[in-house]
Amino acid sequence: MSDDPGIGALFDASDELAAGEYRRVIVPAAVAVERRLYGFLKSHYSQFAVADRVDDMLQRGATFSHQLKILLPSVMAERGAPAVTQELHEALGDLVSLRNAVAHRHQPITRGQAIRVLLAAVFCYWYLALYG
Numbered sequence: 001m002s003d004d005p006g007i008g009a010l011f012d013a014s015d016e017l018a019a020g021e022y023r024r025v026i027v028p029a030a031v032a033v034e035r036r037l038y039g040f041l042k043s044h045y046s047q048f049a050v051a052d053r054v055d056d057m058l059q060r061g062a063t064f065s066h067q068l069k070i071l072l073p074s075v076m077a078e079r080g081a082p083a084v085t086q087e088l089h090e091a092l093g094d095l096v097s098l099r100n101a102v103a104h105r106h107q108p109i110t111r112g113q114a115i116r117v118l119l120a121a122v123f124c125y126w127y128l129a130l131y132g
Contacts, residue, residue, distance in 0.1 A: 006035040010125060013118050022114035023102050029121035030064070030099040033092070036125050037067055040132040044075050065096045068124075081131035084124075091120035 009032035016024035038058055045054045062071060073083065084092075095117040101107035 004036070006032040006125060009035070010118075010122060013121065017114055017118055020111075022109040022111055023106075025114040025118050026095070026098045026102045026109060029118050030095055033068075033095065033121050033124050033128075034064055036128045036132075037064075037072065040128050041067060041071055041075070043132070064099075065093070068092050068096065072128075076131060079131060081127075084127065088120055088123060091116050092124055095120055 009028040013025045013028040013032065016022075016028070041058055041062075042051070042054050045057070049057075058067065069089075077083065094113070098107075098109060098113060098117055102109065
């Protein structure tokens, strides 16, 4: 197994899905994407600014949602990577929304929602691994 903790989070999310614990899928799925995305964006933007400023921008300026919706597509386009589909883009937006709903409001999650966002997280994780 990789030393990347994000992959472990994906396995945890998959285990929770298999156990029927749909709410417990969301946070580890989001964590896997956030960790991979943060490392990818930090590496990219560290070419243009010192690490402390990049960390500050990613931690306080660009939310997870902004990183997914704005920074990721622009950096990937610059690298010549294929754009993600609208469906995947929407599912990743749902992952962010559901993470907030589960973490802050303890909202119930359906099996379909859990499957959709977990698949989006897995795809995004490997998209970043491949093109990042």
